[in-house]
Amino acid sequence: MSSERPDGDPEVYRMPPEAFRVASDGVAPPAAERPSPPRAPEARRPRPAAPRPDRPARPTVERRRKGWDIALTxxxxxVLLAVxxxxxxxxxALGLGSDACGADGRICREGLLVVGVWIALTAPWLVAAVAVFVxxxxxxxxxxAFWxxxxxxxxxxxxxxIGAAVVWAAT
Structure with a gap:
């Protein structure tokens, strides 16, 4: 195998034809039986749609930023973070619902109470984080985005x- 450089170009190497032949018996098929090399797909450019007579063509306009939307958002x-x-x-404050447990023979489900308090504590921050991201x-x-x-x-x-209802159901 040789590594000749055609036209002295250091980026392109030429290999001898024997390097490309693959045959089971070692003999290359005749040129008439060889399949043609696959063609590279042609880059098609989409044709612009012809304007339809029943509706006028709309020009493509880049979306403008609305200052009021940015400020209001x-x-x-x-306000959402404050809420x-x-x-x-x-x-x-919902955690104080456990104060009534044990008084007057009242039995509370501690696990359900903890779940309700955690819902009321963490869900607002998770919703706020998702809303800020979106x-x-x-x-x-x-x-x-103001909505x-x-x-x-x-x-x-x-x-x-929902967290408050879970706490109230536990007491």
Whole structure:
């Protein structure tokens, strides 16, 4: 096998034809029987769609950032974090539900009480973290994001009430 350089180009090497032949008996098939080498797929460019007569062609416009959306989203995210902190503090207050256990012969399920308090403590922060992430992603891709903190606040309130219901069911 030789490693000649065609045209003196140091980047390209030429190998002898024997290096490419593969046959079971050591004899290469005649040129007429050889399969043609596979062709590289041609790069197709999509043809622009012809405007349809029933509707006008819409020009492709890059999405603009809306300043009011960015400002409102940031303000609502701050409010969401404050709501999550408040819900978490109220979750601590739910832990006081265990004070009634044992009084007047009252029996409480401690495991269920702990689960309810942990739901009320941690769920608001998890929802807030997810909402902040989704809002930032939507702002980066230039989509409206002001509604994400609003939905997050609804989920914070809902999950806090679920935690409270679990605590009340335990006492």
């Amino acid at each position: 940031i303000v609502l995210l701050v 999550a902190g408040g819900a978490s503090l109220l979750g601590f 809002a930032i992603v939507r702002l980066v891709v230039r989509r409206r 994400v903190p609003l939905v997050g606040m609804a989920f914070v309130a809902g999950l806090w009430w």
